[in-house]
Amino acid sequence: MKLDSKDRRILDMLQRDSTISNAELANAVGMSTSACWRKVRALEDAKIIERYGAYLNPAKAGLSFQAIVHVQLTRHDPDKVEDFIQAVNRRPDVVECFATTGQADYHLRVLCRDLVAFNAFLEGFLFKQTAVESAQTNVVLRDIKKHSPIPV
Structure with a gap:
């Protein structure tokens, strides 16, 4: 899959905050929500986005x-x-x-x-x-x- 500038902007934003809503993401990238959702799904299907998750603080989780x-x-x-x-x-x-x-x-x-x-x-x-x-x-x-x- 060849990445365009909107794909790159989506990937950058999702890496920084994967909890961003599709509406906020679409607005920031300058796309409709449905087009943005399709792009994100395509990035997931292509395995460019492997998974979503939360970063934990190991020390606060008892692993210092x-x-x-x-x-x-x-x-x-x-x-x-x-x-x-x-x-x-x-x-x-x-x-x-x-x-x-x-x-x-x-x-x-x-x-x-x-x-x-x-x-x-x-x-x-x-x-x-x-x-x-x-x-x-x-x-x-x-x-x-x-x-x-x-x-x-």
Whole structure:
């Protein structure tokens, strides 16, 4: 789907506030409500808009410990890698996971209640994964930039 200027404006506005009404969105973009609704539906159908949601404050939700864990695998056997990926996807405390180039194979963003809970994550989960050779942790001291809209 090729994006036009109105599509881009709709996407920008929805990223900033997904609770905006269709009427407000249409007015801001300069379209009729029905045309705006059709554009939004087309963006959803094309999977450009994957989902809507709310951003939570982890600390206020009781998750004040945040870390980035850099994981190296012992070997890249496809079955072991798939087992690792599936295990990570089942963990609610792993809120993001990226496979990357460089020294680490995977980077996990982990949210926990505290250091004790994080240690339980490492010992009770991560180091029990047969594909994991080692992990290095960076504790997040503060968030600088997050939830940024994707430039469209």
